[in-house]
Amino acid sequence: MNEAIKELVNKYINNIKDFHSVLCRVYHLPKPPTYNEAGRLFPRDGLLQIGDDTYSYRYHGSGCTLQKNDLIIDYDLDILNGFNVSITSWKFSRFVESYSTGTPALDTDNLEKYFVELAEEGFLVRLYQDRYVFLKDIE
Template identity: 30%
Template sequence: MIEKILGNYISFIRSFETLLKDKYKQDINPCSFSRTFFERIGSIDGIEYYFHGSGCTARRDDVIYAYDISLNEIQFSQWELNELIRTHPEYQKLNYSDDYIAYELFQLINKDVLNWLILEGIDGKSFGCVFKSYRVIQESFFD
């Protein structure tokens, strides 16, 4: 079920980005042009959004979709995925533990669908910390 949840999460993010790209006639990720072409806080097509740093928190029907973007790669922490599950009427009934979610995400790393997000310092050296953050490296897996 985590695969289905993650697939829906990615689909929502890409659909939301497409709405913004179409409205503002841009062909780059909205995180890249949010400061220039539109307010960082707003709404579009029933989705309230707030761009922050390298990411965005979007809310539709009280369901929270929080994520980060690096170039065109979706990145998320386990906390951000937990927020989606916690606020989604269908997913919250599953009562998944943090450990179960972490295990399922690790299985997707083993399938080369996700990868760890390694944080780097200013000088380009890795801090060596993972913080249960992930990078989506194979979106086609969810199609």
């Protein structure tokens, strides 16, 4: 199961990288944006049509809720510890459920358990002891 979760984490991260690349191209940003730059260097929320892909996004707090076509990608950026994406089991389960539409569902009830195992393997890094938040570098 961990291999399936790893693959989905990589897809999650790659979709965020893709979105950041789109923002850089569309708004002529020199580097991927942080939530602090939303509303100053580019609109805090918007709808972008790039080829066959539609990106609907809204920056909030320390993160962004993104819908790329039918995928839901809700993430936070931890810019204090590098340029990383915080992954929580709840936010990640939203991605998994939207990604898995029409395919056999992944067991999202045990995501926290899988995240702990992936942290023990060194694939993810556990940030907080009281909740399951992990960092995955997106630079």
